[in-house]
Amino acid sequence: MLGVASEEGAAVCEYFENNERVWCAKWPASDQWEDNMPKDHGIGASPKRREDVRFLTGAGNYTDDINQRGQTFAAFARSNVANGAIRSVNTSVAEAMPGVVAVFTGEDFVDVGGNPAGWYIESRDGTPMKEPKRPVLAHGKVRHVGDAYAAVIAETLDQARDAVEAIEADIEELPAVATCAAALADGASLVHDEIETNMVFDWGWIEDNRAATDEAIKNAPHVTTLELVNNRLVPNAMEPRASIGDYNRGTGDYTLHTTSQNPHLTRLLISAFVMGIPENKLTVIAPDVGGGFGSKIYHYGEEALVLAAAKKLGRPVKWTADRSESFLTDAHGRDHVTKIELATEEDGTFIAIRTETLANVGAYLSNFATVTPTFLHGTLMAGNYTVPNVYVNLKAVLTNTAPVDAYRGAGRPEATYSIERVIDKCARELKIDPIALRRKNFIKPDQFPYTTPVALEYDIGNYDAVMDKLEEIGDLAGFAARRAESEARGKLRGLGVNSYIEACGIAPSNLVGVLGARVGLYDAATVRVNATGSLAVMVGAHSHGQGHETAFPQVVAEMLGIDEGQIEIVHGDTSKIPFGMGTYGSRSLAVCGSAVVRATEKIINKAKKIAAHMMEAAEADIELKDGTFSVAGTDKSVAWGEVALKAYVPHQFPIEDIEPGLEETAFYDPANFTYPSGAYACEVEVDPETGKVTVERFAAADDFGNVINPMIVEGQVHGGLGQGIGQALLENCIYDDDGQLLSASYMDYAMPRADDVPFYAVDHSAKTPCTHNPLGVKGCGEAGAIGSPPSVVNAVVDALQSGGHDVTHIDMPVSPSRVWAAMQK
Amino acid sequence: MYNFEFEKPGSIADAVAALGSEDAQALGGGQTLIPTLKQRLAAPSKLVSLTGIAEMQGVCMDDDGRMCIGAVTSHEDVAAQGASYAALADLAGNIGDPAVRARGTIGGSLANNDPSACYPAGALASGATIVTNSREIAADDYFQGMFTTALEEGEIITDVKFPVPEAANYQKFEQPASRFALVGVFVAKFADGVRVAVTGASEEGVHRWAAAEEALSANFSADAVPDAPDADGMIADLHGTSAYRAHLVAVLTRRAVAACG
Amino acid sequence: MSQVTMTVNGKEMSGDAEGRTLLSQFLREELDLTGTHVGCDTSQCGACVVHVNGKAIKSCTMLAMEADGASVETIEGQAEADGSLNTIQQAFQDHHGLQCGFCTPGMVMTAAALLKENPTPSEAEIRDYLEGNICRCTGYHNIVKAIMAASGQDVGAIAAE
Incomplete structure (x- = not known):
């Protein structure tokens, strides 16, 4: 069992301080919750985002906006073959080019470390995963198109690019493997010769379930089988990656400005694994970051290169990717080929689920590449259902393509898509309504906490209630009339529905440590009360669109009863913030937000002591309400600001009992994952002549637990839906058999545009607050991208079947060409 | 980009002179050329901007009833000023996106002859005349395969003359990423017959669909459009097979005819 | 290098440009107006849209020299005179x-x-x-x-x- 049981519905929760268990109130107290909504400030309100003003006026500060005195520019020589032996790299002409100040090759980094995988996985047979080295610059071999083997530093960017072309590289092209099937074929060329295989691991989850699952499927009255592809995606944060390295010769300090979702993690990787720069001599700053979606979690070689170059030159070195480089080198997402079987009774009762998946991890193991297809995927394979037998087999395979890693949803979209597509197919085979089939098998509210056969413990949920809400907001009852109207116009209309569950709020460190994580997954916050009563809250989470600067102050303001405007969020600078793990996996509020609560509670506890002293009362009698400390049962009170001032001007202060100052740090390590769930409905129209699919309606009902800022939560869902619909209908990252990237720009990689999507109906009112974190929150960042692809494809299949076409599946993206081809069969 | 000199002459004569230097290249709105230069796929010594030449700007009607469009007239301006040939104005108003339409020019599009561009279909179906600094070229002679035209080195398009059909319509089925035409069909019905031009579909670039022209000249109705042309020689790529493109040619031709009313 | 002058957000501004200098590059690097962003190299993402002589164009697909003498509006010039959002x-x-x-x-x-x-x-x-x-x-x-x-x-x- 993964996770820790907690008292369901308990009004209190626990944490540890100085090894003592502390019981504390939940924020907000659940009985106040409904009364408090809607609100105009604090938890549950939707204040306008304060960060918007700078973004709307061109005053943001993204990495490429930063220019430093003496700055030079880096450009990279990148492989144009997918697999090649580097025979020689002659840089002498390039070095003599105008403006060139340095040239680096893989040779320069042979003695430094490699960029590691953050999670250790064992194969079914107990053998360790294969871990090829990932160098700063390729040495010996290039392994994918775009793999950098040299870099030029010059006075201007154009000079650097000109000189890159003058590097004479003798690279002998070798046969490439671009797909898992090719990489596992007999005689396939090896991506990394030294590990003697292209298979990183062959993982079973849970291996003990294997025999029982096989037996259950063999004996089942009905088995639905589906083979599907979870299409490879390019994250495409609109801001391309960028890094500026700087080195101070006077102090020996390095500074890296970079496009990161997690500056401390990046610093740790550079310090402990790649460059050996002492952590105390390296500051990593992720300023405004223009979206991440996973792709900016990871440490990339360009970051190490600009630091090494800055040290060598004693000058700042800047690199900014152009979009073509982003396509070639950002970690991609998804890329699974799966066979899933769902065994049921004739009445639709689920008996077993079995999957076999090939996961393409690309040419090198990116930092989360080994956990994404395993523990973020296989553990979710029971979905929202009671299904007694589940077994997942997954082989991770190296290919001559860009690395593949977590992209919005990360493993969970792949699990959801497989489950929810096979259920839909099963419903059609058994002639059971797809919603009824799901409801029949849902885990019921009285079954929580519920331990699945794939070892998660879902703490709470109410999947029927969410489905009820979906039927309401999606007006599913009105579908028949809408279909008739579409048919009258010569169009086919389909309705697709699915549920999803995800595990986020990543993650309990003890648990993930047992499972192979090489890091802890707590987060941290420091709350600093200034002498005048305003606050700075330093957080380990990083905001690159999520609105932390607005939402986190809502929590603190609610707890202290003060104006949010007095609270500033500081993030993204390792020299200012405590060691937190950053933002991904829908974890910021559930984990870092919990740390903010804990630190604020410590502040309140200390402030109460000070207030008690000021009013000569017992600490136990002090109450904090609306920013004022009062003594219960009296009219004595002191304002928040007076207490803050007293902390920093500690005259007549019980210095023997209370330290001056008012600043507290808390680290929060969650007791379990959080389990957001939802039910989504998509209605499409298909043009039977061209095969073009248009999304006419989309409804999303989610259970995120408590919601701090509904406006931001809805925006997160909208964005996830855009990406999920993009995956289902448009986006496709394609390499040819030689490993050349065919979809290498927006000319061929179809990004969703405004006219590809409708207005969405979203709702998060059917909520079951998380039982084990103080805010009762679950996380909302990835839900839309996880939940939406199956409903789109389910809807297309429904539309085509309504038109008499015997189509049971079309792989994503469901492009006009594919739909038309399916209709011709 | 590689560096180059930049020149912006004010007259056709000066532009022709400027283009006389080795590896000089004409620049229209730059909406295709500049991205190409960014990829370092071309290395002109000099770019000669034509957008400052007043005599190459604007839309008017000539004495023969043809709509004449100056070569550096933007798509936006053709869309706004081309009411005399509404089907062509509509075509211009759906190229790319608004910002691209504000810069992109008809001359640039025709000189480039991208196999998925819209204007070549409009020019070929209309039987337009491409006027250059030195001669007039019939559209039937001008388009010579993907990215290939009858233009000589240093020759620049100055304007394009479009006979206005009795009825016409352009149907574009967009490639979902680039929003260029996956297939586009322009149908133009003249008193002496129907012309049908297809873009996006063929490996030979823009071309006329003779079978459809013959059938529609005899009976101008959607029902008369022949079955899909042979898929041999049609483009096959990430976005569609050759059979799909061939199918779309027929679908879009029917729709264009139907839209002619 | 040549000097290019344009009226940006109502103020005349000058800077150096090569033939290949893009308007987006000129605004960001010469004039330090970094609100105009560059998100692609194929003229599709639109992060670089500014107005030149009143028309919205993609500044990453226009040469700075083409805008010599032009009137340019960028995001930095959009707020009201008192600094409030428009x-x-x-x-x-x-x-x-x-x-x-x-x-x-x-x-x-x-x-x-x-x-x-x-x-x-x-x-x-x-x-x-x-x-x-x-x-x-x-x-x-x-x-x-x-x-x-x-x-x-x-x-x-x-x-x-």
Whole structure:
């Protein structure tokens, strides 16, 4: 069992301080919750985002906006073959080019470390995963198109690019493997010769379930089988990656400005694994970051290169990717080929689920590449259902393509898509309504906490209630009339529905440590009360669109009863913030937000002591309400600001009992994952002549637990839906058999545009607050991208079947060409 | 980009002179050329901007009833000023996106002859005349395969003359990423017959669909459009097979005819 | 290198440019107006949209020298004289029409061009006009809503209010 049981519905929760268990109130107290909504400030309100003003006026500060005195520019020589032996790299002409100040090759980094995988996985047979080295610059071999083997530093960017072309590289092209099937074929060329295989691991989850699952499927009255592809995606944060390295010769300090979702993690990787720069001599700053979606979690070689170059030159070195480089080198997402079987009774009762998946991890193991297809995927394979037998087999395979890693949803979209597509197919085979089939098998509210056969413990949920809400907001009852109207116009209309569950709020460190994580997954916050009563809250989470600067102050303001405007969020600078793990996996509020609560509670506890002293009362009698400390049962009170001032001007202060100052740090390590769930409905129209699919309606009902800022939560869902619909209908990252990237720009990689999507109906009112974190929150960042692809494809299949076409599946993206081809069969 | 000199002459004569230097290249709105230069796929010594030449700007009607469009007239301006040939104005108003339409020019599009561009279909179906600094070229002679035209080195398009059909319509089925035409069909019905031009579909670039022209000249109705042309020689790529493109040619031709009313 | 001069947000400004210098590059590096962003190299994402002589164009696909003598408006010049957000900017904030903020300058400049042409665009007209502006964060819902609101339309009935 993964996770820790907690008292369901308990009004209190626990944490540890100085090894003592502390019981504390939940924020907000659940009985106040409904009364408090809607609100105009604090938890549950939707204040306008304060960060918007700078973004709307061109005053943001993204990495490429930063220019430093003496700055030079880096450009990279990148492989144009997918697999090649580097025979020689002659840089002498390039070095003599105008403006060139340095040239680096893989040779320069042979003695430094490699960029590691953050999670250790064992194969079914107990053998360790294969871990090829990932160098700063390729040495010996290039392994994918775009793999950098040299870099030029010059006075201007154009000079650097000109000189890159003058590097004479003798690279002998070798046969490439671009797909898992090719990489596992007999005689396939090896991506990394030294590990003697292209298979990183062959993982079973849970291996003990294997025999029982096989037996259950063999004996089942009905088995639905589906083979599907979870299409490879390019994250495409609109801001391309960028890094500026700087080195101070006077102090020996390095500074890296970079496009990161997690500056401390990046610093740790550079310090402990790649460059050996002492952590105390390296500051990593992720300023405004223009979206991440996973792709900016990871440490990339360009970051190490600009630091090494800055040290060598004693000058700042800047690199900014152009979009073509982003396509070639950002970690991609998804890329699974799966066979899933769902065994049921004739009445639709689920008996077993079995999957076999090939996961393409690309040419090198990116930092989360080994956990994404395993523990973020296989553990979710029971979905929202009671299904007694589940077994997942997954082989991770190296290919001559860009690395593949977590992209919005990360493993969970792949699990959801497989489950929810096979259920839909099963419903059609058994002639059971797809919603009824799901409801029949849902885990019921009285079954929580519920331990699945794939070892998660879902703490709470109410999947029927969410489905009820979906039927309401999606007006599913009105579908028949809408279909008739579409048919009258010569169009086919389909309705697709699915549920999803995800595990986020990543993650309990003890648990993930047992499972192979090489890091802890707590987060941290420091709350600093200034002498005048305003606050700075330093957080380990990083905001690159999520609105932390607005939402986190809502929590603190609610707890202290003060104006949010007095609270500033500081993030993204390792020299200012405590060691937190950053933002991904829908974890910021559930984990870092919990740390903010804990630190604020410590502040309140200390402030109460000070207030008690000021009013000569017992600490136990002090109450904090609306920013004022009062003594219960009296009219004595002191304002928040007076207490803050007293902390920093500690005259007549019980210095023997209370330290001056008012600043507290808390680290929060969650007791379990959080389990957001939802039910989504998509209605499409298909043009039977061209095969073009248009999304006419989309409804999303989610259970995120408590919601701090509904406006931001809805925006997160909208964005996830855009990406999920993009995956289902448009986006496709394609390499040819030689490993050349065919979809290498927006000319061929179809990004969703405004006219590809409708207005969405979203709702998060059917909520079951998380039982084990103080805010009762679950996380909302990835839900839309996880939940939406199956409903789109389910809807297309429904539309085509309504038109008499015997189509049971079309792989994503469901492009006009594919739909038309399916209709011709 | 590689560096180059930049020149912006004010007259056709000066532009022709400027283009006389080795590896000089004409620049229209730059909406295709500049991205190409960014990829370092071309290395002109000099770019000669034509957008400052007043005599190459604007839309008017000539004495023969043809709509004449100056070569550096933007798509936006053709869309706004081309009411005399509404089907062509509509075509211009759906190229790319608004910002691209504000810069992109008809001359640039025709000189480039991208196999998925819209204007070549409009020019070929209309039987337009491409006027250059030195001669007039019939559209039937001008388009010579993907990215290939009858233009000589240093020759620049100055304007394009479009006979206005009795009825016409352009149907574009967009490639979902680039929003260029996956297939586009322009149908133009003249008193002496129907012309049908297809873009996006063929490996030979823009071309006329003779079978459809013959059938529609005899009976101008959607029902008369022949079955899909042979898929041999049609483009096959990430976005569609050759059979799909061939199918779309027929679908879009029917729709264009139907839209002619 | 040649000197290029243009009127930017009402002020005459000059800087050096090579033939190959793009307008986006000139604004960002020579004039230090970094609000104009570059998100692609194929003229599709629209993060770089500015107005040149009143028309919205992609500044990454126009040479700086082509804009010599032109009047250029960028995101930095959009706020009201007192520094407060203009109607479009305010609508984007009110309706959460931005998340990471990177595409936002181009979205605002494109929206301004749209509303100049078409003061009360329909939802479909807005979506069509945004064809050349890519946002990865918002799923476009709140961008479209914000533009409708900026044009004075009632957006109260839009789903998910």
